[in-house]
Amino acid sequence: AQTVTQSQPEMSVQEAETVTLSCTYDTSESDYYLFWYKQPPSRQMILVIRQEAYKQQNATENRFSVNFQKAAKSFSLKISDSQLGDAAMYFCAYRKFQGAQKLVFGQGTRLTINP
């Protein structure tokens, strides 16, 4: 079974600085998707970024980028120029490329932005 591990329960960063959230996963599949979701206090789950395992290029979305290391099964999220609105729980998630389409989530990292 696939598992996703986020080893940092909490992280904090100064506003305008850069922070990296860690995620590792375990799978025997060669093709799959990885995601980062953000859950602010409103509870809404918001998709931040997606990475296809067959793509070597790391995904980027404005201030958000990932460092995808397939061999190491590592998928970290970098947030540049942190803003107060980035404060939230961040969840790393895995999904198979084919077959069962459920998202497997990590336990989350709570990110605090210090003004």
Added chain:
Amino acid sequence: DAGVIQSPRHEVTEMGQEVTLRCKPISGHNSLFWYRQTMMRGLELLIYFNNNVPIDDSGMPEDRFSAKMPNASFSTLKIQPSEPRDSAVYFCASSVDLVYEQYFGPGTRLTVT
């Protein structure tokens, strides 16, 4: 564009009562997912549908839980009878087919006393 709509946003009920959670997926999406979020177990998939047909219900914890999708624009998750350990946030998500991103609703916070 309207996102995934869930109702109610909050539900407080007594043990033994029937609870029905509702979800309206994004128009044009044909896949629908029900997730549950608890402190102990995190986010876990309960069941998902494709074209109104249940595909995988292996995450449904017990026979007390049931889900239906009578048409493309509506789904329900029912718990009967409810128990205190069912207290959680229940999310509905939808996607265009099974291979695309899942978009989540705001969740229903269920409290069973």
